[in-house]
Amino acid sequence: MTDKNWPLYEVFIRAKSGLSHRHAGSVHAADDEMALNHARDVYTRRNEGVSIWVVKSSEIIASDPAESAALFEPAKDKIYRHPTFYEIPEGVENL
């Protein structure tokens, strides 16, 4: 094939106002505008969104799953960051 590869864009959709954008999938497009159009055609045929973000996949910086222990373990033993850690005596209210 003589076709040049169109870059891959990741698609994020806000289902309705009040919610954050959420990853929906990806599309290929020659440029940003076409990426938005393709995202609309592919991911919002049933009113699934009120707003679309597209970003070139190559622009996303992602953490490495192999490093996830180093990244996330330190938070695991800090259970005192959760309210459930604390015992509230019987009779104390609104706390």
Next chain:
Amino acid sequence: MYTQGLDQQGKEPQGLQPRESAERLTAFQARIDAEEKIEAKDWMPEAYRRTLVRQISQHAHSEIIGMQPEGNWLTRAPTLRRKCILLAKVQDEAGHGLYLYSAAETLGTSRDQMVADLLSGKAKYSSIFNYPTLTWADIGTIGWLVDGAAIMNQIPLCRCSYGPYARAMVRICKEESFHQRQGFDIMLALSRGSAAQKAMAQDALNRWWWPSIMMFGPSDKDSKHSAQSMAWKIKRFSNDELRQKFIDVTVPQADFLGLKVPDDELEFDQETAHYRFGEIDWQEFYDVLAGNGPCNRERMQVRRNAHQGGAWVREAAQAYAEKHAAQAA
């Protein structure tokens, strides 16, 4: 659909990669057994990756080729309402293909490679789309039976161990339900219509019944990769289990329509509460899969022509993008 025992195709990679130590493989299987989802960048055995690439891309190709039999009736739908519905359905199938290509790409294969494999005939797609759509009743039957079988097959895939595939399937399953209902609705109208319309519905059922139940793939005893796919939780039910389930729910629907399923051995077994059914002609299945179905050549030709015919559009879009990027710089 249309994964259909297409996981039967292709060779398994020989020998373990050095990085696939027994330890790693055990840890991977433990994650699967714990119902953890595997995500794109997670470590996975090469064979797991390849199985998924093969299955997801063949599934995607089936969605794309699957537009052709129904596309054949877009300009001849009997009413404007039916035409709008069919158009929406065919667009959905294009969408399904795109969701799935996108899921497959997360495994490190490229869209261009997958498309090239389809066009060269290297990749397979579901055998069901190699049958012709001769009358309008075929469109009803496809929605009712083919999309119905697809749903049966795809609902368990929503719980597939590979996250991106499972998420694509959730989206697809929501849309398939509309496909099946619009098909049943066509059958309902025909079966309540004139004698000629009813005969047309019966004729379509006669032609599509057996190919539809073949969609679940070869019988379990002949299903090569099933056990491994089950262990990896890519697959949750065996081909025969899904086929039985489909027959059990579909026969009463045919009864409701007043249509006869073309199987003289079909009989409800009170004891097991399942339908018993006749022998499937597996030779036909393998012939169609090998490229010798009624429409295999036409389907491939149409796809290649569409790809070539669209080349100038892709080139123009690329040139436009480059020009604008240059102006902005």
